[in-house]
Amino acid sequence: MSKQRDEKLYIKVFRELRDYILRHNLKPGDLIPTEMELCDKLGVSRNVLREAIKAMELMGIVTSRPGRGTAVCPFSLDFIFQNVLLSTADDSEKAILEMLNIRKKIELGYMHEVFRVLNYEHIRNLRENFDRFKERQENHLYTLDADHDFHMAMFAPLGNNTLITLLEAIWQVDAIFRPEEKLLFKPETIAEHEAILRALEEHNEEAFFAAMLSHFSMGKYAPAAGKPSLHISAAD
Amino acid sequence: MSKQRDEKLYIKVFRELRDYILRHNLKPGDLIPTEMELCDKLGVSRNVLREAIKAMELMGIVTSRPGRGTAVCPFSLDFIFQNVLLSTADDSEKAILEMLNIRKKIELGYMHEVFRVLNYEHIRNLRENFDRFKERQENHLYTLDADHDFHMAMFAPLGNNTLITLLEAIWQVDAIFRPEEKLLFKPETIAEHEAILRALEEHNEEAFFAAMLSHFSMGKYAPAAGKPSLHISAAD
């Protein structure tokens, strides 16, 4: 009666929780009150409260653990990147190719730093990863994880967590839309990864760059068909 | 036992629902199955399912109405920008710098295609944008929009919608966290943009690349402090 309807409870609760975090200026790691306390304070059932809290958790704002409570998460752009990429991924194949083309540009853009930063231990880890990769390929096993791990192991040592977040988001969106037939192993990937790895092991900068370029020059990463240029290209 | 541990049910259900919508290419207005059907199909309780659905509703992905069902919404990123980036923690600044460094790599990675694709009309639009930019700068007006427009106008002709969406998101996140004192106009930006523009107008590829590199070599785009390399760098 006196209550204004047509605003659902869990939406109001979500707003109140968000305001609570802002008002108390909670920092990453800080705990919000327990579910029972919040239920009492907000006057709602535990189910409704949880719908709001779980929404925040799935947005990466808070994280819950049994016996401990619900804490504010450290700042991350993961949710943003994921949804930005998904927001354009409705078109079937075009958007995925565009996204993979961006990944290509990013990885090539960072390869100089990769060569500079990777040390012996990093490269040894890459070698171990690759050997497992190769073994699984020879047994015709699913290899997408290994491909992912190899690439990630190259860029993780850069210390750019946001870069890792974005690359992970790209991998994840790619996995969502990847059709079954493209889950098969690609023999050429072995050779390309091995060339990259060997160049690193030999500290051969030129060979490394060449191997990276070659790895990303496959059809799967072909740029989206651009409009034909009206330019009088001076050089080509 | 056979269950994957460490993964809460509502998180798995959320992913499955999201993938269901994407893979079935559901458009705004399309209904997803009823809660009871989904409970049965996914083998989870109604509570867990609702926590996932309500999270999607709070993200603006779907909307539910009693007696009708749950329908897909036209997806917008507005809610996310307003509600997810609320913890202005001290670790956010590092992430923003890393993000801008990624933008630098992306834009530089696409500059060859930019030079190839841009035609006379594109360049003329850039010139008009720049002249407005310059005029506002000289009047000491707010210039962030013009900076944004100039950059976007370079990459829009590539036809890569995913790239545009990602760059726009980066601009928006940057704007949210940009401190007041950095909203002032930067005189050097005028000169850098003009150099880029002039190189395009003169079809001078080398000058264009040089101007782009110079534009992105400012402190604001400095790479995150990387670990010192244990490598014996052959060349530097």
Added chain:
DNA sequence: AAATATTTGTCCGTATGTATC
């Protein structure tokens, strides 16, 4: 080290309001 309390995870049941036919 072990028992106990706390907190979240998950399920079930029930009642109510709303939309559709």
Added chain:
DNA sequence: TGATACATACGGACAAATATT
């Protein structure tokens, strides 16, 4: 009008993970 389907909201109960004593 009535009947049906659906989401909204509440409460209780137990399990699992963690913290505390």
